[in-house]
Amino acid sequence: MRDLDETDLEILQLLLSNARRPYSEIADAVGLSAPAVSDRVTRLQEIGIIDRFTLDIDRSQLRKGLPVLITLDVAAHESALPSVRESLLEAGAVEHVFTTAEADLVVVARVPDNDVASWLTDTVGREAVDEFSVTLLAGTEWSPDLGGTEFALSCAQCGNTVDSEGTASRIDGTLYQFCCPSCESRFAEKYEQFRQGAE
Amino acid sequence: MRDLDETDLEILQLLLSNARRPYSEIADAVGLSAPAVSDRVTRLQEIGIIDRFTLDIDRSQLRKGLPVLITLDVAAHESALPSVRESLLEAGAVEHVFTTAEADLVVVARVPDNDVASWLTDTVGREAVDEFSVTLLAGTEWSPDLGGTEFALSCAQCGNTVDSEGTASRIDGTLYQFCCPSCESRFAEKYEQFRQGAE
DNA sequence: AATGAAAGGATTAAGCC
DNA sequence: GGCTTAATCCTTTCATT
Numbered sequence: 319m320r321d322l323d324e325t326d327l328e329i330l331q332l333l334l335s336n337a338r339r340p341y342s343e344i345a346d347a348v349g350l351s352a353p354a355v356s357d358r359v360t361r362l363q364e365i366g367i368i369d370r371f372t373l374d375i376d377r378s379q380l381r382k383g384l385p386v387l388i389t390l391d392v393a394a395h396e397s398a399l400p401s402v403r404e405s406l407l408e409a410g411a412v413e414h415v416f417t418t419a420e421a422d423l424v425v426v427a428r429v430p431d432n433d434v435a436s437w438l439t440d441t442v443g444r445e446a447v448d449e450f451s452v453t454l455l456a457g458t459e460w461s462p463d464l465g466g467t468e469f470a471l472s473c474a475q476c477g478n479t480v481d482s483e484g485t486a487s488r489i490d491g492t493l494y495q496f497c498c499p500s501c502e503s504r505f506a507e508k509y510e511q512f513r514q515g516a517e
Numbered sequence: 518m519r520d521l522d523e524t525d526l527e528i529l530q531l532l533l534s535n536a537r538r539p540y541s542e543i544a545d546a547v548g549l550s551a552p553a554v555s556d557r558v559t560r561l562q563e564i565g566i567i568d569r570f571t572l573d574i575d576r577s578q579l580r581k582g583l584p585v586l587i588t589l590d591v592a593a594h595e596s597a598l599p600s601v602r603e604s605l606l607e608a609g610a611v612e613h614v615f616t617t618a619e620a621d622l623v624v625v626a627r628v629p630d631n632d633v634a635s636w637l638t639d640t641v642g643r644e645a646v647d648e649f650s651v652t653l654l655a656g657t658e659w660s661p662d663l664g665g666t667e668f669a670l671s672c673a674q675c676g677n678t679v680d681s682e683g684t685a686s687r688i689d690g691t692l693y694q695f696c697c698p699s700c701e702s703r704f705a706e707k708y709e710q711f712r713q714g715a716e
Numbered sequence: 717a718a719t720g721a722a723a724g725g726a727t728t729a730a731g732c733c
Numbered sequence: 734g735g736c737t738t739a740a741t742c743c744t745t746t747c748a749t750t
Contacts, residue, residue: 330572330574333571334571334572334574335569335571336570336571337536337537337569337570337571337572338536338537338570340724340725340726341726342724342725342726343725350736350737351736351737351738352725352726352727353726353727353728353736353737353738354735354736354737356726357735357736366575366578367574367575367579368572368573368574368575369572369573369575370534370535370536370572370573370661371535371536371537371570371571371573372532372533372534372535372536372570372572372661373529373532373533373536373567373568373570373571374567374568374569374570374571375529375533375566375567375663376565376566376567376568377663379564379566380663381663382674384708387615387623403658406660407660408660408662409660410663413659413660414657414658414659414660415656415657415658415659415660416586416625416654416657416658417654417655417656417657417658418586418652418653418654418655419652419653419654419655420652421655422652424586424623424652426615453617453618453619453621453623454617454619455615455616455617455618456617456618456620457616458613458615458616459602459606459613459614459615460612460613460614461605461606461607461612461613461614462569462571463606463607463609464574464576464579464580464609475581539743539744539745540744540745541743541744541745549718550717550718550719551744551745551746552718552719552745552746553717553718555745555746556717
């Protein structure tokens, strides 16, 4: 299987800014034919770089309530975390859930009114939360930019391009790419180190 | 201008899960013709509910580095905040920037290596940051779900449906919809109250 | 908002390098 | 293996009611 190249990155950038852009237009921009673009997009979906074609929606217009950032200390029993995260993601008010390495949750949501506490216990259950703190948000923005410097599947350890010799491994729920098994084990060590340092 | 109705919400949900879905398919699902769907999508874009058609990308596969959540205390001079935010959004490593009501920034990014401090000063400048803290992330998720209970443009104050009599107003960078001027001023008071309580 | 016609894109298949 | 061209099929748009 061929590596990712700069053309793939260009296609991604163009689709990020308008996912309904005609493939023929993309083809002109990157110097390929429309079927070639179509093939590459299919491949980008297959290897999981494109998760889905979706909308960027201004939820502030659809949903009342104040935008807040909630930091959640999930109660001790480990098994609770995934189910709490699920409940949150299924709640209409929730936009993002970040899981920290210490197994806390950081939630961005629009809560129905000022009573965040009762909304929270309604959503995830009373016993699931040890502690939480709330910060009022004035704005939420995301970057449609990919950056440009790193356009290949790069090894999470050494930064080299990952080719067909590479391996992939899921650590704490996230998929990382490695150019070789040695980088993979080194990264795992580093991650563990960093994680302990953060505690 | 006609109100938003449940059909608009269905269209949004369908496009959220696949933004390249043919309008004819959406038309079947909601019981309209394809041109009618096209018209509604155009309108949703015009009133700013749809910001853009885009991709949901698994950036962990494209970009090396550890995913982190950085809380930034931006240096005192007020004018610095927008420019710091801009610099961050333009950096390839940054995925989200949340602005709190207290004018702190919460940044989700994949930093090149463990040295977050130097990455940060390279990106936004040394003098822009007073203090920052870093949390290692194990996962980042977002919700493509709109929730379902509130499908109309709802008044940010009272929750009623906003019709052509409504007003809109931008507070701290976010656009809120109101059903009447009285709700608008009440909301502004409430917001100010909440904001002071959070400090 | 539906219909039907015209224009424009996407996808398939065959062939080239 | 990946690309291109050409043909077909499908989608979108526009004018009309």
